[in-house]
Each structure stands twice: as C-alpha cells, then as structure tokens.
Amino acid sequence: MKKILKVLVNGEPREVAVSPKTTLVEMLRNELGLTGTKRACNSGACGSCTVLVDGKAVNSCSVLALQVQGRQITTIEGLAEGARLHPIQEAFLDHGGLQCGFCTPGMIMAAKALLDENPHPSRQAIKEAIAGNLCRCTGYVRIVDSIALAARRMKEAGR
Ligand code: FES
Ligand code: FES
Numbered sequence: 001m002k003k004i005l006k007v008l009v010n011g012e013p014r015e016v017a018v019s020p021k022t023t024l025v026e027m028l029r030n031e032l033g034l035t036g037t038k039r040a041c042n043s044g045a046c047g048s049c050t051v052l053v054d055g056k057a058v059n060s061c062s063v064l065a066l067q068v069q070g071r072q073i074t075t076i077e078g079l080a081e082g083a084r085l086h087p088i089q090e091a092f093l094d095h096g097g098l099q100c101g102f103c104t105p106g107m108i109m110a111a112k113a114l115l116d117e118n119p120h121p122s123r124q125a126i127k128e129a130i131a132g133n134l135c136r137c138t139g140y141v142r143i144v145d146s147i148a149l150a151a152r153r154m155k156e157a158g159r
Contacts, residue, residue: 005065009034010078018065024058025049027065028075036076036105047133050106051075057113059132076105079112087159088112088150097146099137107133111147120151 002017009032016031025042028034028051037060038048044062051060052074079086088111091097098104107130114121114129121129126147127140135143 003066005069007068007070008072010074016065020064020066022065024051024053024060024063024065024068024073028060028073034075034077038102038105040102045134046103046106047110047130048103048106050109050133052109052113055113055116057110057129074109074112076108079108086112087154087157088115088147091146091150091153092143095142095146095149097138097143103133103135103137107135107143111150114147115151115154119155121147123148 002019005016005018005027007014009028014032016027018027018031025037025039028037029039037051039061040046040048042061044059047059049060050057052058053063053068054071079089085093088108092104092108097107110130110133111126114126118125123144126144130140130143130147
C-alpha cells in the first residue's frame with residue numbers, strides 16, 4: 001500500500017504517494033521527473049545515482065524513498081541558479097571533466113558534498129570523495145582537475 005512521502009527537493013516541498021519498495025532514485029526519476037540523477041548498477045556500486053540527503057552524498061538506489069521522510073534532498077537539477085551553472089558544473093565543462101556524461105551528475109553531487117564540507121581539499125581528499133563514483137570514460141584525472149578548479153574558483157569568488 002502506498003504511503004505519503006513529504007520531502008524538500010531542491011528547496012521545494014514535495015508530496016508523493018510511494019510504495020514501501022520504491023527507492024529514492026525511482027521516486028526522483030519516475031514520480032518527480034528529475035531524470036538528471038542516473039541509475040546504472042542499482043546496487044550501490046557505481047555512484048551514478050548520488051544525491052545529497054541533508055547535505056550528505058548518498059547512493060539514491062540504496063535508500064528507500066520512505067527513509068527520507070521529512071529530509072532535504074538535493075539533486076543535480078538543484079545546483080544551477082536559473083541559466084547560471086554552479087561553479088562545479090562550469091569547471092567540469094571548462095576542463096573536460098566528462099565524456100559520455102553518464103557518471104557526471106553523481107560525480108558533481110559527490111564533489112558538492114565534499115566542497116561544502118571542505119572548500120579547499122587536497123587532490124587526495126578529492127580522490128577519496130569520489131572513490132565510490134565510477135567513470136568508464138575519463139580516467140578520472142580531468143574529473144579531479146575539474147573539482148580542484150571549482151574549489152579554486154569558488155575561493156576566488158568568495159563562495
Ligand atoms: S545506480 Fe546507485 S550506486 Fe550505481
Ligand atoms: S564520462 Fe562516461 S562514465 Fe564518466
């Protein structure tokens with residue numbers, strides 16, 4: 001039997017009827033149409049479904065929607081401000097931090113969680129923060145470079 005889930009998604013209060021078996025990624029994609037969050041392995045192994053729950057990066061395929069009752073969810077759609085991309089998104093674009101782009105929303109959300117907690121991370125800290133996010137295309141160097149670039153730019157901009 002479906003239950004009512006009340007959450008804040010990208011700053012907006014949302015109310016959705018979900019089955020107890022519905023995962024967070026299914027709710028975001030199928031009920032709210034937020035298809036920026038990708039689902040690949042569906043088993044907590046690739047990080048493509050990473051979103052923020054109360055500011056912490058989580059694999060949304062491994063969390064039931066009803067487990068986030070009353071929490072704040074941030075997805076990739078919540079980062080840009082109107083037409084203005086978030087500095088992490090800009091850095092990925094400017095620095096070639098993506099190829100096919102499938103892992104990119106998850107990478108960016110993992111980076112967002114990191115930079116919110118540690119605005120000046122070392123390369124090692126960046127690598128550790130994205131250790132659960134798999135990329136089959138880039139070899140990771142440009143992803144790490146992009147996150148480091150975003151951190152520098154955000155520092156310069158006082159963000
Ligand atoms: S789809 Fe969630 S970790 Fe792979
Ligand atoms: S850019 Fe293709 S999987 Fe990462």
